[in-house]
Amino acid sequence: MRDNKTILAEKLASLLDGQGVSLTAAEAVGLFETPADPKLGDLALPCFKLAKLLRSAPPKIASDLVGAFAGTAGISKVEAVGGYLNFFYDGASAVSAVDEILQNERFGSSDEGNGKTVCLDFSSPNIAKRFHLGHLGTTVIGNALRNLFDFHGYRTVAINHLGDWGTQFGKLIYAYQNWSSQEKLEQGGITELEKLYVRFCTAEKEDPSLTQAARDAFHRLECGDEECLRIWKTFKDISLPEYQKTYDLLGITFDSYVGEAFFSDKMPAVVEELREKGLLELDDGASVVRLDEEGMPPCLILKRDGSTLYPARDIAAAIWRKKTYDFEKCIYVTSAGQSLHFAQWFRVVRKMGYDWADGLVHVPYGTMSVGGEKLASRTGNVVLLEDLLSEAIRKCEQVIAEKHPDLPNREETAKAVGVGAVVFNALSNSRIKDSDFNWEDALSFEGNAGPYVQYTYARTSSILRKNGGLPPASPAGYAPCAEETALAKKLSEFPEAVDRAIEAYEPSVISRYLLAVCALFNQFYHNCRILGADAEDARDFRVRLSAATRTVIGNGLDLLGIRRTEEI
């Protein structure tokens, strides 16, 4: 079944065609918008863009078109107001919107991406450190983007580009050889590694010669020194199971853990290629690619001692991924602090003559803090992700114990809601904004928070359970009330929200959209009797509307990477 917007867009395209202006279906759809104020209608056509094409004034175009749209199926009223045409949907559209949603459990999905591959590089921690709050953004934004692209039919490759190479490992090797032992490492695990790193950084301040010692150690590692490689491998073996615990809790999986180290033997060829293409220049002993024309500082490829640098490894990885996966897009989710790094090496790939550089996308996000505290791993003063998550679970357990003491699976539910609260919070603001984590806001069952969405979802499930399932068909000729119409219309906008989230690489479009759905559902829930409705047709439609809400919220939660909770 086609929705009202498509029907109106097709009509507009054929009307314009009659006047010698031809538009594609997508262009025609793009001319419509949803008025911010529902009093102005359910859909509007601003005529300003048409003014140029038709060489006429917007208000005149609007008043000329009114008649042509009158009587369109699904539309009860069309009004010309200034340069706008405003459309009001009739009750039948609410009913057909609900019918359409209930026909498709994956409502909102599409096959637009079939045959195309998107690589997503996210989470990608620097090993030998536990996850802290700073990793939350990349991990959950990346996962949500992956789900969104999956939902649109793309083949996605989730890549954990482990930061397992670089001078910091020289520091750790030095620290290990001088201040630690195999035994201490086995006992202390990742905590011992963190301690060693902090100790090195402190000692380095006193004794600058350590900087060189660490560089030398890394250089030995890069040259394949067996002892260094053995120590380095221990760092990796200790770190990965730590990360896995957090990924399991978050329900996140990766298709590849190919990190920076994997590219170490692929570096010489890339450096050679840069040299052959005349891009490499010496700058104070280091090898760089100049980006003066682009107004950027030079991109660093090799250090004086010939060791490769972070950008060089990213270039090698991108070339390898293109060969291996033939991606349409390769998306990198990192903190905004790395924006220059990505802008620089994307340009270098372009200068190497690779057109596919246009498919490289950096998705930056702002900093997160807890109670206004910034995080710095160098000082050892960090908010650990595992602490944040377990605290959230603990607090949810308390709330659930009070609200619903005899809930079966209380522990599992607290886990789903606690983790969901943290994830939703991290995905609820425009990603680029800095944000502060606040327990009360994040854990609210009433406010704009994850638990509120999961609770609303559970409410829709409970309605269906109590009704004994879904009434098979919408009652013929049912005339929905204002609350029902507003909710049904919002639900029908889910596919657009998915489109917008994908276009802008912005999962918060989905979280905000879900909050709007929940607000409308709860208004409907409080103002209309559902199971206790006076008439059978009202009851049937309302249960179906609740089921459609369940489909949409459920799909939205899936996209954000938050578990559905059937009962809270």
Ligand code: ARG
């Ligand atoms: N390991 C880096 C960090 O923790 C992030 C890596 C992002 N991905 C990349 N291909 N550079 O800051």
